[in-house]
Amino acid sequence: MHDMLQFARGPLFRLAFLVMALGLLRLVILALWGIGQMIYRARDHNNPYSKIVKTTLTWLIPIQRLHRIRPWLSYSSFLFHMGLIVTPIFLLDHIHLWRASIGISWPGIPKTAADALTLLVLAAGILLIGIRIFNPYTRRVSGFMDYFLVLLILFIFSTGFIASRPYNPIPYETSMLIHVLSADLILLLAPFTKIAHCVLFPLVRMTSELAWKFPPEAGKDAAIQVHGEVKPI
């Protein structure tokens, strides 16, 4: 058991992290390449960059937007994300691991704060899943991954939480192993699922705006490719 745990948080973790980092980097490069291509093909280069930056930042911390519609969904999603970003990075136990493996470290948050955040993520996550299931229209647009990813995150947080309790019903190493393995899994999945939005988010609004600047000949060229000519209407 001990060896497996060492493996899961040693080589396996490193592999998962590498897949995630390279995978996400690839997506960012592809997105930037796409943006470059859009600019290159368009004839009109008068782009509203300041507006793009402004709306992107507004949505990065969307405090003023949350209550406007679907407040339950919006607030739980916001808190979920906050806990999701802060806890894994600033948990002292994780920072120790980093120091042990690559020698860098940063200030962490107190254990009680981490516990509180974990409970917050769990509560918000359960609410999110509940909304997905019980709200008929959210259910209609949801697919397997939409449930699976949240469940996986809940699983990671709860095993982490249980493992670090003094009165642990499951042996420490077992719960830790499950925790680490599932964390590895989500890192591996990140570039191939909607989790990619963690790095692509800043580029979406930019892409949307630039996409309105059509390449002037695009419509005609596509029609010619299909019909061999611009057909009469």
Place this chain on the structure above:
Amino acid sequence: MANPAAAAAPEQSAKAKKYPYYIEKPLEEGRVKQFLDIFAAILRHSNYKPLLDIYSRVVTRCARCAGGCQIYQATGDPEDIPCYRSNLLLGVYRRHFTLGGWLRGRILGDPGLQESTIDEMLDAFYHCTGCRRCNLECPMGLDHGLVMRLARNILSEMGIVPKALLVSVREQLQGKTANTSAIPAPAMMDTCEFLEEELADLTGQKIHFPIDREDVEYVFFPAVSDYLLEPDTLMGNAAVLYAAGDQDNWTIGTKYFDGINYGLFYNDAILGRIVEKEIAEVRRLRGKKILIGECGHASRSAKAFVPTFNGGEAIPVVSIQEYTFNALEQGKITLDPNAVTETVTYHDPCNLARSGWIVEQPRKILKSFVKNFVEMEPHGAENYCCGGGGGTVSLDEVHDYRMKVVGKIKAEQMRATGAEIIVAPCANCKKQLKELVDYYKIPATVVGLHDLILRAIRFPEKNGAATSEETYEAGEIKENSPVSV
């Protein structure tokens, strides 16, 4: 046109919607291959591929956009959620144009695009008005207006376009009259002459509609239907130009005088061809600027796409509302603050307001002479569409859909203001709102902005409009700020 249901029905899937469109060309077999071929060609030549790439990666399906869409709010049908709609196309993109999607399709045995998906898309995408209100609520920033356009673009290359749109564009691009209402140039000139007489009676001024004048500042393109349906708007436009001293400085071209551009709603190639007609007419008359009449999509299609098709040194585009606003700011026109005593509200056309382009200008104009101005909630960039956007207003066969579904919230909004006059500076919105007011028996009149201005505009004692020289220096309008429209 008589039996729309019959025309679209034979091939429609079992789940055909309640409000079918009349399509000219019968729906054929073999559409799946056709669809994919056209999709591939468009992806190759256009800028949509990077867009779909990023959209299909980040879409989180939170359904928050549902709260922004008036169609969903009226029907409560999950299939009217913007994200559901867009996913119809994003799904096809993933499955047929990405490696991951192809693999997944192989493993899960997903056959991909079906005839029935195309039927569903036909319904879904032509029922969306492209108002882009949902974009305001998407945390990821997905623009369903763009996805809708792309889907319609593909469908239209297959010949799947509501007939009314197709027929109008056919006349505009290939017909003798070169406009969507098929008005011959002599008839247009007759109308102008008649309006000149009306204006003389009404104002005591000799206000002209200058025809085919060369080397002028503004070449004017209203929604051509105004010549048939909105004489007051046109008279208001001419009166302002006259009062501001630009009487000799604008013109209507006889070769091309239509601002309408349905290409904005469904097809990039057609959008470009229509914009090019405007540009050509301005060049023929050696005009300096394109002046668009009161019309949302006409203004936006010119403002946003003249630079696209005309390049860096594009001809500047001015909307008549910007023009009037500037004239008022510069003190060139006088509006009588006691002219309008009724309660007035203002409807924001999506194509003008969603991007924040024209929101304050008309309000400042109105507030300068309307005593009782009230707002609809929400308004401005967050307005609700009139319910006739995306070209649906010209489709008689979906009148019920426009009234009962898409226009429902607008009707409630209008009623809630208690306004007696509803100002809508857009040919499309006006038609839809007038029908809504009738349908829901709202005690209000729908008018254009310049209709009301015409009531309030006052002229100096002597018939002394400023000369052209004076206006050249004073009348500069800022039109080259970055646009997102």
